[in-house]
Amino acid sequence: xxxxxxxxxxxxxxxxxxxxxxxxxxxxxxxxxxxxxxxxxxxxxxxxxxxxxxxxxxxxxxxxxxxxxxxxxxxxxxxxxxxxxxxxxxxxxxxxxxxxxxxxxxxxxxxxxxxxxxxxxxxxxxxxxxxxxxxxxxxxxxxxxxxxxxxxxxxxxxxxxxx
Amino acid sequence: xxxxxxxxxxxxxxxxxxxxxxxxxxxxxxxxxxxxxxxxxxxxxxxxxxxxxxxxxxxxxxxxxxxxxxxxxxxxxxxxxxxxxxxxxxxxxxxxxxxxxxxxxxxxxxxxxxxxxxxxxxxxxxxxxxxxxxxxxxxxxxxxxxxxxxxxxxxxxxxxxxxxxxxxxxxxxxxxxxxxxxxxxxxxxxxxxxxxxxxxxxxxxxxxxxxxxxxxxxxxxxxxxxxxxxxxxxxxxxxxxxxxxxxxxxxxxxxxxxxxxxxxxxxxxxxxxxxxxxxxxxxxxxxxxxxxxxxxxxxxxxxxxxxxxxxxxxxxxxxxxxxxxxxxxxxxxxxxxxxxxxxxxxxxxxxxxxxxxxxxxxxxxxxxxxxxxxxxxxxxxxxxxxxxxxxxxxxxxxxxxxxxxxxxxxxxxxxxxxxxxxxxxxxxxxxxxxxxxxxxxxxxxxxxxxxxxxxxxxxxxxxxxxxxxxxxxxxxxxxxxxxxxxxxxxxxxxxxx
Ligand code: SF4
Ligand code: SF4
Numbered sequence: 001x002x003x004x005x006x007x008x009x010x011x012x013x014x015x016x017x018x019x020x021x022x023x024x025x026x027x028x029x030x031x032x033x034x035x036x037x038x039x040x041x042x043x044x045x046x047x048x049x050x051x052x053x054x055x056x057x058x059x060x061x062x063x064x065x066x067x068x069x070x071x072x073x074x075x076x077x078x079x080x081x082x083x084x085x086x087x088x089x090x091x092x093x094x095x096x097x098x099x100x101x102x103x104x105x106x107x108x109x110x111x112x113x114x115x116x117x118x119x120x121x122x123x124x125x126x127x128x129x130x131x132x133x134x135x136x137x138x139x140x141x142x143x144x145x146x147x148x149x150x151x152x153x154x155x156x157x158x159x160x161x162x163x
Numbered sequence: 164x165x166x167x168x169x170x171x172x173x174x175x176x177x178x179x180x181x182x183x184x185x186x187x188x189x190x191x192x193x194x195x196x197x198x199x200x201x202x203x204x205x206x207x208x209x210x211x212x213x214x215x216x217x218x219x220x221x222x223x224x225x226x227x228x229x230x231x232x233x234x235x236x237x238x239x240x241x242x243x244x245x246x247x248x249x250x251x252x253x254x255x256x257x258x259x260x261x262x263x264x265x266x267x268x269x270x271x272x273x274x275x276x277x278x279x280x281x282x283x284x285x286x287x288x289x290x291x292x293x294x295x296x297x298x299x300x301x302x303x304x305x306x307x308x309x310x311x312x313x314x315x316x317x318x319x320x321x322x323x324x325x326x327x328x329x330x331x332x333x334x335x336x337x338x339x340x341x342x343x344x345x346x347x348x349x350x351x352x353x354x355x356x357x358x359x360x361x362x363x364x365x366x367x368x369x370x371x372x373x374x375x376x377x378x379x380x381x382x383x384x385x386x387x388x389x390x391x392x393x394x395x396x397x398x399x400x401x402x403x404x405x406x407x408x409x410x411x412x413x414x415x416x417x418x419x420x421x422x423x424x425x426x427x428x429x430x431x432x433x434x435x436x437x438x439x440x441x442x443x444x445x446x447x448x449x450x451x452x453x454x455x456x457x458x459x460x461x462x463x464x465x466x467x468x469x470x471x472x473x474x475x476x477x478x479x480x481x482x483x484x485x486x487x488x489x490x491x492x493x494x495x496x497x498x499x500x501x502x503x504x505x506x507x508x509x510x511x512x513x514x515x516x517x518x519x520x521x522x523x524x525x526x527x528x529x530x531x532x533x534x535x536x537x538x539x540x541x542x543x544x545x546x547x548x549x550x551x552x553x554x555x556x557x558x559x560x561x562x563x564x565x566x567x568x569x570x571x572x573x574x575x576x577x578x579x580x581x582x583x584x585x586x587x588x589x590x591x592x593x594x595x596x597x598x599x600x601x602x603x604x605x606x607x608x609x610x611x612x613x614x615x616x617x618x619x620x621x622x623x624x625x626x627x628x629x630x631x632x633x634x635x636x637x638x639x640x641x642x643x644x645x646x647x648x649x650x651x652x653x654x655x656x657x658x659x660x
Contacts, residue, residue, distance in 0.1 A: 007465045010483050012471030041470050044626040045330035047338045049575070062332060063626040082327035082338055085471030107173045107479075121209060124480030139328075140176045140339070158478040 004040075008098040012038055014154050024084065024091075029153075030145035031074025033100065037066050038157075039085055051082035054095045070150045072123040077102050077145070090145070091153050099153035105142040109161045111135055119148055127155055169208050171426040175451050179426035187257040189235070194391075201316075202248035203229065203236045204425035212410040212497040214248065215262040217448055223496045224342040225410025229420035231264065231314045232398040232534070238262055242269055249420075250363065252316055279383045281360070284310040286503040286595055287375055287388035289366045289537060291579045292320020293637050294573025295394035296348040297588030299358055302392075305596045305604055307627075309358045310386055312377055316363050318352070319345030320396055321416065322581065324423040326451070327444055332580040341581065342423070358521045369541035373659045383501065389660050390568040390595040394588055397531035397552065397574035402436060407527075411498030415445040415528035422452045430524025434501050440468035440580070442528035446476045460487045460503060462510055463647055469628055489525065490517060498523050535575045541566045542656040543650050544620050550635030551577025557641050560616055561594035563589060565649045568659035570595065577639055579632040586619050587656050598660070 006012040017023050017038060024034045035056070037048065042063045049057045049066060057071035057079065059065075079088040080102055090102035111117050111132045119128045134145040147157045171179065182198025189206060196205030200614035203226045206214070213223040214236050219286070227235035231250035240246035240259050244266030246269055248259070253629045288299045289314035317323060324343020336344045352358055364379040375391065377384040397472060399414035406412070411430060413421075418429040433449050435442050440460035446456045458474070464486050466473045473483060484503070491502040505516035532553040543556040544562040555577045556564040563570050573584035593612035597605050624633040641649070 002466050006470055006474075008485055010466055010470065010477040012470070012474065038474065039471060041628055042626050043330050043469060043628060045337060046332050047328075047330065050333050051338070061625075062622055082328075084330050084338060085469075086475050087471045106175050108173055110175070115608070120478055122474065122478055124478055141328075143306065156472075160479070163444045 009123075012040065016040070020065070021067075022065075024068070028070045029091060029093040032094045033077075033090045033102070034070055035068050035073050035075060036078055036089050036091055037068060037079065037083070037087060038089065039066055039083070039087040041065075043085065046058065048079045048083050048088060051078050053078055055109060075102075077143045080104050081136075081141050081143045082130065086141070088136065093150065093153060099148050099149060099150045100145055101156045102134075102143060102145040103156070103158050105144045105159060106140065107160075108144050110137075110142050110161055111144050111146075111159060111161050115161070117146060118160040118162065119146065119156045120160055121155045121156050124162070128153055130156070130159070131160060132159070166332035169210065169428045171422065171428055171452055172427065176424060177342075177426065181365045181426075183517070185253045185255050187200055187253055187259060189259050190261060196252070200253050201229075201424055202238070202240065202251045202253055202257075202333075204249070204421060204427050205253050206248070207261070207421060208425070208427045209428075213261065214410070215537050216264060217408070221264065222408055223410055224408060225412065225497070227417055228399055228414045229417035230295055231255040231412075236353050239266055244268065250315055250377035277381050277383055279385070282310055282384050282386040282524065284308050284359070284386055284388045285391050285599055286310070286392065286592070287312070287366070287386055288392045288394060290314070290396055290573070290575070291318040291360070291362075292319065292321055292394060292396050292573060292584070292634065293344070294396075294575070294584040294588035295320065295392065296345070296396060298392040298572055298592040299587040300348060300352055300355075301357045301589045301592035302596060303352070303355045305600050305608060306357065306597060307596060310360060310388070311352070312361045312364045312366050314363065314365055318349045318360065318362070324416070324419040324447055325444075325581070326423050329582060335582050335585065337582070360516060366537055369569075369657050371456045371657055373657050389599055390570065391659055392591045392595070393535065393570055393575055394571075394573045394584075395534045395537060395575045397533050397578055399527065399630045400530045400552070401531050402489070402527050406488050406498075407490050407495050409498050410496065411494065411523055412492055412525045412527065415441050415526040418524070418526050419445055419448060419465065422454075422591065428452055428454060430454060430522070432457055432522045433524040433526055434489070434503075435520040435526045435528060436519060437461065437530070438473070438483055438485075439528060439530065440472055441531075442526070443472035443476060445526060445528060446481055447472070450476070450479055450481070454524070454638055456481045458503070458600065459483045460489060461485045462506055464489045464508075488512070490651050491603040492525050498525055501525055531574060531578045533575050533577055535571060538566065538569065538571060538575075540656070541569060542653065543569065544653050546639055548635045548638050551639060555639050557639055557646070558642055559646050560644055561612060562591040563594065563646070565646060565653065566658060567583060567650070568595070568598075575630065577635050577659040579629065579636070583619065583623065583629070586623070590615050592618070
């Protein structure tokens with residue numbers, strides 16, 4: 001069996017996510033916030049299933065890949081806060097000319113609402129600056145929603161604060 | 164705080180509540196520390212890198228494992244040489260000196276003398292990490308009298324330095340951070356009157372008649388339990404390269420202990436060797452502690468650990484260099500840099516591909532080796548299982564070894580991960596309960612054990628991420644009939660029960 005490229009690089013591509021069925025359809029993204037679980041490896045874990053208040057994440061056994069029911073998901077971000085792998089994100093393409101990405105954050109300083117922060121891609125590049133619109137915390141994982149240029153909605157997966 | 168203070172005061176996950184100030188003498192000079200710190204952590208915090216000079220060549224040495232498993236942090240404490248300063252708490256007025264070569268053993272015994280005590284216990288649990296704590300809790304909840312022994316001055320084993328949240332499920336403490344799991348379990352245990360905890364104590368040998376010797380500070384215990392669970396964990400593996408003994412070359416776990424247990428920054432710029440989960444997790448934790456990670460090296464062509472852990476460090480710009488390894492570390496009294504090299508398919512360095520990187524910390528995370536020496540000493544039948552990191556005792560599915568009523572659980576049974584360790588600890592304890600408890604409770608425990616065995620093998624370990632460990636554990640597990648045969652062929656040195 002060929003080793004998938006994300007196992008060599010630690011970076012999963014949008015194409016890989018799509019081919020694994022981990023991306024919501026375009027129409028769903030345009031309707032409002034929705035979770036994307038970048039968790040392709042059958043980790044023995046079902047924390048997200050348990051955490052989701054909408055019962056939107058499915059798994060038959062603990063070693064399955066978590067599957068989001070895109071219609072049930074309301075994009076609340078609970079899974080972003082709870083996922084031990086920090087592999088859950090929320091993307092929202094419902095507003096014109098911009099997008100919102102929600103990422104987990106466990107570094108100091110913690111972003112403040114309204115603040116401009118660096119936008120980081122999956123491979124750690126600073127791909128732009130974005131304004132933080134919402135921050136909340138659970139057990140020291142901060143859930144940060146940031147406004148990003150629309151074309152970066154599938155690239156930005158972390159933020160960095162420089163004060 | 165003094166400029167050389169390496170203590171972390173602000174951390175995204177951890178709050179370091181430092182105890183009151185303690186003053187002791189280092190090489191005759193008064194220094195400050197905080198109550199609850201180990202001597203090694205306290206010295207490291209004030210910028211001391213060299214703890215001793217080696218016996219023959221006088222090379223500088225600094226701490227490596229930080230959990231009492233190696234000899235890198237040996238110093239002379241109150242005149243006693245070879246003191247493991249990483250598991251020695253700071254005390255007012257204590258005198259600590261660097262060891263230069265082999266130090267003479269003091270001719271006088273401590274004035275307090277040593278006491279002896281004989282303990283009664285149903286179950287002796289050796290090791291207070293995830294497996295041992297789980298075993299002790301499970302056994303005690305059925306009313307058995309438990310003695311729990313650990314080398315450290317705190318329970319929790321390696322959980323106490325795990326700041327990441329655990330996978331698994333809610334029932335298995337999933338979603339909690341490692342140190343929080345340790346807190347929950349220790350708290351529960353402290354409420355049980357039938358558990359006696361011996362910290363800073365070492366179970367050093369199994370003797371004829373089923374006696375186990377335990378050495379504590381100035382005290383010697385002897386116990387003849389009806390059953391034993393060996394959950395003594397693992398030690399970090401080492402890597403050979405020039406300069407690997409320089410202060411600043413540390414086990415990845417050692418750095419975790421320093422920064423997450425004691426809140427001391429292990430360096431400024433780190434190079435991490437090995438991309439298994441430990442290497443990936445420690446890299447992320449270094450970033451959280453404000454340490455720059457220059458790169459993670461991986462000799463294999465793909466990343467060793469789980470993708471989600473790799474993705475976490477990649478997002479913050481840490482390069483993971485596959486098919487790369489370290490060829491040398493340099494510096495005089497502390498690491499100042501390293502030479503890294505690309506390797507071919509057969510892991511041979513490719514000439515001309517060497518590159519120098521600046522760093523003051525090199526973390527070795529090339530795997531763990533099970534620590535099952537007590538079982539080997541009791542003459543349990545051992546097998547070398549590469550998938551498990553080294554020699555491990557053969558065991559039945561309920562984790563009993565060839566020494567009757569001596570069980571093994573957690574990393575001592577073969578390297579896997581903390582959640583499986585907790586499950587194993589419970590299986591071992593429940594299996595003991597099923598033999599020792601009367602009537603319904605025994606039956607209940609047997610059923611519970613069976614369910615856990617079924618979950619562990621038929622669900623949890625079916626994850627492809629655990630397939631290597633699973634293969635190893637299959638190799639180390641024998642049927643009850645086979646075990647009986649082994650016992651006849653290789654009689655154990657003792658037996659319990
Ligand atoms: S975003 Fe909320 S509703 Fe959607 S999957 Fe995550 S937890 Fe469930
Ligand atoms: S909680 Fe995170 S790591 Fe666990 S299954 Fe869900 S997405 Fe994967």
